[in-house]
Amino acid sequence: MDKGVLATALGSPAPFGQSQFAFMRGNAFEAKVKADGGAELLRLLYERLGGSSVAPGPDVATPDLSAAGPEGRAARTALALREATATGGWALLDHPMLALEVAGSPAYLEPDAVVVHPDGRWTVVEIKSFPMIDASADASKVGAAARQAAVYVLALERVAAVTEGAEVGQRVLLVCPRDFSNLPTASVVDVRKQRAVTRRQLTRLTRIEDIAAELPEGTTFDPACPSEELDAAVAAVPPAYAPECLAACELAFHCRAKSRAEGAVETLGRSVRGELGGLTTVAGVLAAAAGKEGDPADPTVAALRRAAALRAEALESAAALRAGAREAASDPGAGAPEGAAVCR
Amino acid sequence: MSLITTLARLEAVDTGRAQPLATVRHRHLTDRPLVLVPLTTAGEAGAPLGALVGTDREAPRLLAVAQPRDRDLRFAFLAELAEAVLPHIEAYADVVEPAERNETDPATGKKTKVEVELCTDAGQLIVPSRAGVEFVRLLGRSMRFRRTAEDDPDTPYPAPARVPLLGRWLTHYGERARVPGSSLLLAATDLLNRHWATGQSSLEDQHLGALLSWIDPPAGSSGAEAALRAELARDGEGQLLCPPAGPATDPDFDNRLLAPAIERYDRARTALASAEDGLAADARLGELSGAEREIRSLLARVMLPTWDAVWRGLDLLRELPEGSRAEDRWTRDRWSFTAHRDRVRSGEPPQPRRDDAVTAAQKLASRETAQAQLEAQEALDDPLVLAGRRLAGEAFVATVTDVEMTYTESKRPSPRPLVTVRTDERPHLGERTKVYRSLEGKPQTAEFVRAEEEADQDGDVLLVLRILDRMGRGKEPAPGSVPEPGERIAWTLFEHDQRGGPKLPDPEETPWTHGGPPGADAATRAEQPDPVTPEDLL
Numbered sequence: 050m051d052k053g054v055l056a057t058a059l060g061s062p063a064p065f066g067q068s069q070f071a072f073m074r075g076n077a078f079e080a081k082v083k084a085d086g087g088a089e090l091l092r093l094l095y096e097r098l099g100g101s102s103v104a105p106g107p108d109v110a111t112p113d114l115s116a117a118g119p120e121g122r123a124a125r126t127a128l129a130l131r132e133a134t135a136t137g138g139w140a141l142l143d144h145p146m147l148a149l150e151v152a153g154s155p156a157y158l159e160p161d162a163v164v165v166h167p168d169g170r171w172t173v174v175e176i177k178s179f180p181m182i183d184a185s186a187d188a189s190k191v192g193a194a195a196r197q198a199a200v201y202v203l204a205l206e207r208v209a210a211v212t213e214g215a216e217v218g219q220r221v222l223l224v225c226p227r228d229f230s231n232l233p234t235a236s237v238v239d240v241r242k243q244r245a246v247t248r249r250q251l252t253r254l255t256r257i258e259d260i261a262a263e264l265p266e267g268t269t270f271d272p273a274c275p276s277e278e279l280d281a282a283v284a285a286v287p288p289a290y291a292p293e294c295l296a297a298c299e300l301a302f303h304c305r306a307k308s309r310a311e312g313a314v315e316t317l318g319r320s321v322r323g324e325l326g327g328l329t330t331v332a333g334v335l336a337a338a339a340g341k342e343g344d345p346a347d348p349t350v351a352a353l354r355r356a357a358a359l360r361a362e363a364l365e366s367a368a369a370l371r372a373g374a375r376e377a378a379s380d381p382g383a384g385a386p387e388g389a390a391v392c393r
Numbered sequence: 394m395s396l397i398t399t400l401a402r403l404e405a406v407d408t409g410r411a412q413p414l415a416t417v418r419h420r421h422l423t424d425r426p427l428v429l430v431p432l433t434t435a436g437e438a439g440a441p442l443g444a445l446v447g448t449d450r451e452a453p454r455l456l457a458v459a460q461p462r463d464r465d466l467r468f469a470f471l472a473e474l475a476e477a478v479l480p481h482i483e484a485y486a487d488v489v490e491p492a493e494r495n496e497t498d499p500a501t502g503k504k505t506k507v508e509v510e511l512c513t514d515a516g517q518l519i520v521p522s523r524a525g526v527e528f529v530r531l532l533g534r535s536m537r538f539r540r541t542a543e544d545d546p547d548t549p550y551p552a553p554a555r556v557p558l559l560g561r562w563l564t565h566y567g568e569r570a571r572v573p574g575s576s577l578l579l580a581a582t583d584l585l586n587r588h589w590a591t592g593q594s595s596l597e598d599q600h601l602g603a604l605l606s607w608i609d610p611p612a613g614s615s616g617a618e619a620a621l622r623a624e625l626a627r628d629g630e631g632q633l634l635c636p637p638a639g640p641a642t643d644p645d646f647d648n649r650l651l652a653p654a655i656e657r658y659d660r661a662r663t664a665l666a667s668a669e670d671g672l673a674a675d676a677r678l679g680e681l682s683g684a685e686r687e688i689r690s691l692l693a694r695v696m697l698p699t700w701d702a703v704w705r706g707l708d709l710l711r712e713l714p715e716g717s718r719a720e721d722r723w724t725r726d727r728w729s730f731t732a733h734r735d736r737v738r739s740g741e742p743p744q745p746r747r748d749d750a751v752t753a754a755q756k757l758a759s760r761e762t763a764q765a766q767l768e769a770q771e772a773l774d775d776p777l778v779l780a781g782r783r784l785a786g787e788a789f790v791a792t793v794t795d796v797e798m799t800y801t802e803s804k805r806p807s808p809r810p811l812v813t814v815r816t817d818e819r820p821h822l823g824e825r826t827k828v829y830r831s832l833e834g835k836p837q838t839a840e841f842v843r844a845e846e847e848a849d850q851d852g853d854v855l856l857v858l859r860i861l862d863r864m865g866r867g868k869e870p871a872p873g874s875v876p877e878p879g880e881r882i883a884w885t886l887f888e889h890d891q892r893g894g895p896k897l898p899d900p901e902e903t904p905w906t907h908g909g910p911p912g913a914d915a916a917t918r919a920e921q922p923d924p925v926t927p928e929d930l931l
Binding site for chain 1: 395397398399401402403404406407413416417434435437438439531532535554592593594595596597617623624625642644645647648652659714746775776777779780781783784923924
């Protein structure tokens with residue numbers, strides 16, 4: 050299902066897109082890193098993660114991974130990994146295809162590269178076009194790259210489990226342009242934590258069949274349907290909107306509109322919900338704060354009322370202060386220069 | 394986010410308008426701030442696309458790079474930027490007032506007062522968003538190590554004369570922007586978010602257009618509707634009506650308008666280079682400048698809405714009276730400005746790529762102090778901020794009910810009056826907890842003695858405090874220095890003036906745990922310019 054098309058059909062098109070400048074630059078950089086059979090890439094990898102192995106020479110294996118369909122490519126990749134591990138030399142797999150089960154259905158993943166070490170270790174390589182300036186890069190981008198690589202590590206582990214002598218490295222190589230140039234530099238990122246988090250999340254995901262089973266018979270997300278029907282179909286899958294969705298999901302603007310219409314407090318951020326305890330709607334919180342609803346013995350309600358009272362008192366005193374200053378300024382007898390200074 | 398801020402946001406949702414988070418302006422604004430709206434090329438680290446810059450809202454100066462991957466055009470842009478920004482900064486560098494500074498005499502180790510210059514005002518720089526602040530840092534980093542032809546005649550691709558100097562200043566501004574409460578370099582979104590709570594999340598508040606829609610919605614429309622329009626509305630060509638505040642551009646703008654225009658420019662340039670006679674060259678030159686004009690007008694079109702938005706934001710902020718202690722923080726900015734001016738004038742090298750251990754520790758310590766100071770000063774300036782601290786139990790307002798004079802039991806007794814106050818608040822007071830109040834702008838200290846056990850029907854409690862200082866030297870306290878019954882006073886549990894921690898060692902004394910003294914290899918590690926790579930187009 051293409052969520053982008055669905056979002057457009059619902060009337061809240063996704064605002065995502067990639068600039069062709071960024072796209073071209075990313076491709077050019079990746080091509081440069083992988084030029085000459087990946088010589089530069091392997092040099093960087095050996096420098097940082099080589100261990101006691103011999104340096105990769107010109108005889109690095111670069112198996113051909115092309116096959117028909119994602120299943121075919123995934124099988125081809127698994128075979129190439131097995132062969133390379135058995136051979137015991139360096140091997141570079143350019144754009145391998147990996148399969149990972151997500152919520153009960155297979156998802157196909159394509160890392161930038163996977164390197165097989167002579168000792169049977171497999172290392173995920175992630176090539177990104179954001180710069181590493183003075184050996185440090187934007188933390189949020191590195192975090193995103195690490196999470197992405199952790200998924201690849203998980204998928205590789207499934208293959209490694211059935212391959213003799215193989216082990217998946219928990220440290221991945223992140224390759225970025227150095228400073229303001231187009232020259233590659235690399236940094237080792239330990240993804241153990243991200244891997245553990247992703248693994249846990251994957252096991253906790255509700256299986257797609259279970260979600261589908263909950264839906265009424267005949268529900269369809271076909272974008273050709275009238276928008277009211279689509280709306281109802283999408284509403285049948287309960288969303289859990291939070292502002293973070295805006296950066297990741299094509300349907301976020303749709304869910305936000307729904308969430309706002311319901312007056313859910315999560316539209317202001319996840320942390321807000323935690324602060325407000327059992328109160329989940331904007332109207333409910335405001336009524337509780339104004340003393341119209343809610344149990345005063347509830348600590349959240351009591352705190353809200355205190356907050357509302359303090360806020361009202363402060364605003365009132367500030368307004369009185371300003372009115373006083375204005376009066377002083379408009380009264381010519383009352384030390385005009387000072388009044389003017391306050392009003393500035 | 395504290396509960397009181399959350400409440401303000403919920404009120405904003407309910408009323409459809411942003412609600413105040415402050416009753417005074419907590420950042421100093423100069424009379425003539427320099428507004429800079431930068432744009433950068435997607436996917437490139439140091440390739441600016443254009444900028445609007447100036448101190449006059451009616452007359453922004455448009456700088457544009459027709460082909461961002463061309464080193465010469467980029468240098469021309471930076472040189473022009475230096476021409477626009479440096480005069481603004483330098484105009485403040487020579488207007489000075491005498492000031493005194495404590496210095497330690499290296500020979501005797503005694504502290505002495507030294508007469509120094511302090512710039513009476515400093516150049517202020519305003520960018521649209523936090524990403525803009527980061528971009529200023531990045532520009533500074535990309536420029537400050539460049540070599541000009543004068544520095545080194547053999548260097549390939551020398552940078553224009555004033556570019557490294559601009560890099561040093563922008564680095565200083567970018568670094569200063571990390572000090573809490575500083576106003577040398579400000580982001581319009583940060584300024585507005587400090588003073589208003591909108592009905593959307595703080596993530597969405599980073600969008601300048603949406604933020605302004607909440608604070609000052611157009612007539613007949615709610616903040617939420619106007620914000621949604623600012624986020625998503627597109628014109629007939631599929632372009633955003635409210636383009637992103639930069640430095641990143643909208644991908645649709647890049648793909649549909651900018652990329653074809655740059656391609657036309659490249660073609661025109663190739664055609665010009667291959668022109669065979671003067672007449673053909675003239676015609677093709679015309680085409681080239683036409684293509685360049687088109688790129689300039691495209692860039693102007695996406696930057697002007699942001700330019701106007703920044704000025705509108707400044708107008709809204711100027712409606713608030715400035716907090717009385719904001720001036721004090723601006724004085725620190727002026728000191729920082731003056732110190733950097735002195736470093737540049739004395740010919741010191743540009744700021745290093747990485748701070749050494751002692752400098753880094755000093756910066757961290759001073760930012761922590763600045764943060765604590767900012768929090769205290771904002772609460773003292775603004776009843777609304779104080780309300781948040783009161784809710785958290787870090788401050789309380791109380792009415793004096795009784796004053797009993799007591800004295801110390803020394804040879805020369807000093808006054809230690811016991812003040813009983815009534816309040817319905819529940820501050821976190823332990824035995825001998827120090828509390829402070831502002832007395833003629835200076836903090837007066839008291840300590841908590843005891844609380845009356847039971848709260849009465851209104852939930853009021855009686856607290857007994859002992860005043861400790863600011864009552865003069867005599868046996869009887871100076872007039873006005875002891876609270877009178879009936880007075881309503883705000884007490885804080887936090888100190889009003891923050892002192893920094895203990896002094897850090899000199900760089901020569903760096904302990905081995907932090908890499909040891911810089912030593913002899915410091916000279917060889919001197920910062921080299923970034924190597925020139927052949928990647929650029931020319």
